[in-house]
Amino acid sequence: MRKASVACGGALAAVVLGVSSAASGWAASTALVIGGIGTPTMHDLVMSQLLGGALSDVERESVDWPAEARPYTGADDLTLGASIDVGITNLSAAIDAALARLSRDEDGNVINGERVTVVGLSAGSLVVTEVLRLAAADPEAPDEREINFVVVADSSRQEIIDDAENYNPVYDYTYRPAPETVYDTIVVTGEYDGFADFPDRWWNLTAVANAMAGSIFVHIPTMFADLTEVPAENITVEVNSKGGSTTHYLIPAARLPLVQLFPSLAPREAELKASIDKAYTRNDPVPSWLPSTTADVPEAVEDTVATPAEDAQPADETQPAEEEAAVADGETTESDVTVEETVAGSDDADESSRDDDDAVSSREDDDAASERDADDDAADADTDQTADNDRAVKRDKSDRGTKRGSDSDADKSTSTDSADSSD
Incomplete structure (x- = not known):
């Protein structure tokens, strides 16, 4: 389940169309959206509701791709890897066309703050990540000021994905860490989503069961979450060696998915949450030695490092x-x-x-x-x-x-x- 990142991106989208449609302040002339497995194309009404309505005021375009993952979507379908390959070709062509439509001055520089925003949902985010990988190695890749990227429920950006490349012959796809690029990227993850937030300590079976329930109750709603309502403590920003920033948004779960699946567990929700949270390294306590870096200097040390202005006596200029x-x-x-x-x-x-x-x-x-x-x-x-x-x-x-x-x-x-x- 963790490696496949298979989701019915469009099948359940209709149930969350009532999510807030507050507009974002993103500057973009075009938003290119690629859906998840089972969603080869997306309706414009659905795209306008994504990320709390952040794309409602811009031109939206759905990027077609097979969105298949044999054997789960059908014995005669393409594998996940083959679908991603087709998606890479189609998304790259859509990006070139969108960049060509941007308003530019006579020197070819984009004007009016226009920009292309690429949004990948669930397995579609794997297509976006692979396009970023290709752009990192392409000297003629688009300027970082002209395009940015958003990936939602990207299964390749989990802590459990190590530095090694892992090829899955069933899905015909190689999982590997996300590349470092010059492009600004937003990563949106739903807490306890089994597809994108699998427990780092997989031997915690309660957390695994909760993540499986999260693939039902968390995965799709994350696509429509309003990022402006995410608590500050759930937002982290990283800048890589190439200068590109990655902003992580962790959408908090109002209730444990396991309790949503089994309401009889409600009286034990606090106890279960404490156990489940231990399966995620992000919840590990801060090392005890960290506060010592800001501790007061001991008096004995202060005496030896006193500033010259305090200890040094001025020279007597009148000394014979x-x-x-x-x-x-x-x-x-x-x-x-x-x-x-x-x-x-x-x-x-x-x-x-x-x-x-x-x-x-x-x-x-x-x-x-x-x-x-x-x-x-x-x-x-x-x-x-x-x-x-x-x-x-x-x-x-x-x-x-x-x-x-x-x-x-x-x-x-x-x-x-x-x-x-x-x-």
Whole structure:
């Protein structure tokens, strides 16, 4: 599926004709459009709705080609490679004719900002890419100011396509990386489109299943996406060694195609998306060492790289010639003595500071000893007080006992007197 890039470019186009028709600011006199497999020619109404209506205000021309891919389109059809060969011939002729219609000055330079725009859709984008490859090797190729290119759902511009050339005998076509050219090119890809956005890590089976669903729900709508609504973070620009720029637009998917295919998975959509996104290298986290390139310089390093304006002292223009001569002869100058005295003073200050520290430490030890003696005295005082209290309690008990004895004798005496009186 990934290598074939087979799509029914025209069969499903009618369902998305209601997409916004906002016009683009492209300067072009003619737009040449080549459709996908199963779409040998395109109706003008469909072309006017492409890319959010970006081609609605320019002259549009459909480039015919076989658009076949045996055995998928029929046992007697041309292979994909044979169809592309015919498409290359037809598109090249259409480009020459369109360039000839551009308005030019007497020196042959294009005027009024006119330009030819070539648009390839799905497998038709493979035809456009092969024309670019031929132009890169042609010294008489059109001027880069006269023509630009747009490829939508180009399966040859995926990360999974490596630098090696891969010939597929079934499709009779060799997949290879896109060429470097002087021409500005726009690459439009639908997120999770199985034909043009196959997972880089193909062993993630959930992502593969989602991409297969994306070939149904994402592939065709991508052709009608409005590029002005693509988030800035989904747009990247690359300039190659020949000066040609390639602007990539990744059309974000509102929902996972897998969830669209199986609505019962909706409660797990966030979980599935996290797993699926790991299959694409574009979602890999930024290496942790990158932020360090903008980190603050450590203080120790700052001291060694301080600017001369901050550290260097201005030369004293009034310095006597004698002093300069003395410095040259290695003699000690007044400034040297000052420095030496300062250093010596600093050493004395350090020694004095150490003596002060010793004194403070000694006083702290004396204070600690005094506090311990005070605590011992307080403890002894408490012990004496406790002993005095005990003795007082004992005397009190003894006095009460004596009193009770006296009272008892008095009672006995009174009782005896009373008895005698009674007798």
